[in-house]
Amino acid sequence: MKHINRSLCNAQKRASLHPKRQKVKAVAENQIRRILCIDGGGIKGVMPAAYLAYIEETLGINIADHFDLIAGTSTGGIIALGLGMGVPPGEILKLYKEKGATIFGQDVPVGLKIPNQVWLCGKQLFFRKYSSENLQHALTGVLGNKRLGESKNRLVIPAYSDTLPGPYLFKTAHHTRLRSDYKQMPVDVALATSAAPTYFSKHQIATGEELIDGGVWANNPIGVAALEAACILNWDMSKTHILSIGCTANITTYPRHGGLLSLSGGRIAKLLIDGQSHVSTATAKLLLGGPESEGRIIRQEVMLKKDYFKLDDTTKVNALEGLSRQEARHTLPKIQNTFFSTSVQPFKPEYEVLDHAA
Secondary structure, eight states, X not given: OHHHHXXXXXHHXXXXXXXXXXXXXXXXXXXXEEEEEEOOOGGGGHHHHHHHHHHHHHHTOOGGGGOSEEEEOTHHHHHHHHHHTTOOHHHHHHHHHHHHHHHTTXXXXXXXHHHHHHHHHHHHTTSOSSOHHHHHHHHHHHHTTOOGGGOSSEEEEEEEETTTTEEEEEEOSOSTTOOSGGGSOHHHHHHHHTOOTTTSOXXXXXTSXXXXXXXXXXXXXXXXXXHIIIIISOOOGGGEEEEEEOSOBOOOOOOTTOOGGGGTTTHHHHHHHHHHHHHHHXXXXXXXXXXXXXXXXXXXXXXXXTTSSOTTOGGGHHHHHHHHHHHHHHHHHHHHHHHHSSOOOOOOOSSOOOSTTO
């Protein structure tokens, strides 16, 4: 009995010595969580990059400091990786503006632009349209030779394996079972998530898997991010907020009696991507509480006339940037308090890269 009383007394003393630690833990368990999701869209990644750059410049903050989890697919994955690696969105925007024409094979003299487009479109019928080497070179210039484990944010980056087949998710070590992806190079992750079929070649990562663009199943990664928060991170979804940024949108319809030609020109891909986006958003809403999620999911996406911006048309980069900054100026007052009033707690991964050879 004396032993039991002594143990209880010692436990009480230990608790009284660390009241602040216990209080901090309680606050952490009940804190608001913020998630940033960025869609795929090729060169239209200028839109989310410029949107986030405007916010950083206007508020004088570091965007990455304000989100507990960042998810991005394809071009959105490139932006997400950049943010996690400490690259400002302004620098990512600069990559699109300065390297976009080279990445998409359009850095040719004015007189050769039309013949070049004809050649690229003809080539796409039988081979991938663009070389992945230019994209890899551009990404290396921004992301360097770092490892995913060096990210300052929790990251989820969708890709796809067509040989298994099935979804492939790159993740930082934000759970004890995530033991391998953190050793991957962000450049490899970026090349995998953006390897759009018919545009770029499959990308083989260091562990041997050949992967393609995550946009084939999660072009809008909001559902993936919400599932990660609810099922892997076990966050309180009633206190979770999501900022989802698209790369422009337009309504794609299918004629009632349409045939194959009615789905030409990329319409079928657009229909599938639109469908996935709506299902992904609905999934997130359900996980955040259904009707109670109202106001905690903010979707930023500019609706435009059909095909005004294409995913590989680099001639309208400046127009994309201007439109995005205008949208950010208009919407920032509505989202500032929710997403940018305070910083989030620093991310501490379960496993760390001790050196680049890890």
